[in-house]
Amino acid sequence: MEQFSNQTNDNSEENLIKYLIFEIGSDAYGVEITFVNEITGIQQITEVPEQPSYVLGIINLRGKIIPVMDVRTRFKKEFREFDDRTCIIVVEIDDILVGLIIDRVVEVADIHYSQISLPPKINSDFKNRFISGIGRTESGVKILLDCSKLLGEVEIQMLESME
Amino acid sequence: MNAENAKRAKDLADEAKNGALKGNEQMKETLSAMLEINESSANISKIIKVIDEIAFQTNILALNAAVEAADLVSDIAKASEEQATAIEQVNQGIEQISRVTQMNTATAEETASASEELLSQSELTQEMVGQFQLMGSQNRKKVDNKKRHKIEMDFDINADEAESLINLDSNDFGKY
Numbered sequence: 001m002e003q004f005s006n007q008t009n010d011n012s013e014e015n016l017i018k019y020l021i022f023e024i025g026s027d028a029y030g031v032e033i034t035f036v037n038e039i040t041g042i043q044q045i046t047e048v049p050e051q052p053s054y055v056l057g058i059i060n061l062r063g064k065i066i067p068v069m070d071v072r073t074r075f076k077k078e079f080r081e082f083d084d085r086t087c088i089i090v091v092e093i094d095d096i097l098v099g100l101i102i103d104r105v106v107e108v109a110d111i112h113y114s115q116i117s118l119p120p121k122i123n124s125d126f127k128n129r130f131i132s133g134i135g136r137t138e139s140g141v142k143i144l145l146d147c148s149k150l151l152g153e154v155e156i157q158m159l160e161s162m163e
Numbered sequence: 164m165n166a167e168n169a170k171r172a173k174d175l176a177d178e179a180k181n182g183a184l185k186g187n188e189q190m191k192e193t194l195s196a197m198l199e200i201n202e203s204s205a206n207i208s209k210i211i212k213v214i215d216e217i218a219f220q221t222n223i224l225a226l227n228a229a230v231e232a233a234d235l236v237s238d239i240a241k242a243s244e245e246q247a248t249a250i251e252q253v254n255q256g257i258e259q260i261s262r263v264t265q266m267n268t269a270t271a272e273e274t275a276s277a278s279e280e281l282l283s284q285s286e287l288t289q290e291m292v293g294q295f296q297l298m299g300s301q302n303r304k305k306v307d308n309k310k311r312h313k314i315e316m317d318f319d320i321n322a323d324e325a326e327s328l329i330n331l332d333s334n335d336f337g338k339y
Binding site: 018020039040041084108 | 219222223226227230234237
């Protein structure tokens with residue numbers, strides 16, 4: 001714990017990056033807050049045919065039609081029924097709004113850049129390309145996601161055609 | 164003696180019966196109280212669920228506020244950056260204005276010296292005009308005599324023209 005307090009002593013505002021922390025199962029993930037448009041509870045999802053399994057469909061959020069992606073399925077985790085803690089994080093990637101379905105949102109955390117490590121180099125792990133780093137915080141390790149890589153080019157084109 | 168015992172036994176039996184009745188009554192009361200407690204605890208768990216839901220919504224609201232605040236901070240940063248460039252532009256404008264003013268001052272100084280020169284030149288001109296005036300008045304007498312003669316001639320011609328015009332008018336008038 002001491003190493004954290006030592007590292008955060010030289011905190012100045014610009015060295016802190018704000019992350020929205022959410023959980024899938026017992027794992028904590030973070031997305032940079034600048035990519036986050038809003039957070040909403042689970043909405044009625046309308047299925048769209050011929051989409052990859054992780055694109056569950058579209059939601060109508062106050063008139064905006066937003067495709068939603070199940071992050072669990074995207075990360076090849078087991079699908080889990082939604083409950084009253086399931087949330088949709090609406091993120092903006094290259095001017096496209098996408099809803100990320102996650103188990104639960106936790107908090108907005110300031111992570112000092114010195115507390116972020118590079119992702120482990122395991123070439124066989126496909127998830128690596130979404131990961132921008134590992135944040136070490138007092139409440140545990142957060143897997144920090146690179147929003148722009150969460151969607152590949154193919155997916156972006158596909159989502160654009162859905163609009 | 165036996166009769167006495169029998170009576171006592173009966174009394175005891177009566178008491179026992181009353182006790183049992185009372186016990187039964189109390190049992191019923193306890194039962195209904197238990198039912199009430201059950202109902203209340205069901206209500207409590209409903210209320211807890213509502214509070215939980217409110218806490219969840221509040222948390223989402225707070226997180227959305229944090230997201231908005233981050234947007235606002237970046238907006239403010241952008242605005243202050245724009246303001247800085249605007250101030251820089253204003254500074255440049257002011258510098259340019261002061262440069263132009265300096266140039267104008269120099270030009271004005273030149274103009275002043277030029278106008279001074281103009282003044283001395285105009286004084287010279289005035290002097291020359293004075294000399295011409297003197298020469299002019301000496302020539303005037305000759306010119307006046309010639310002029311008078313010409314005016315008299317002009318007057319004769321004008322009188323003849325006027326007479327013919329009057330005659331013409333009265334003739335035309337007769338036609339109508």
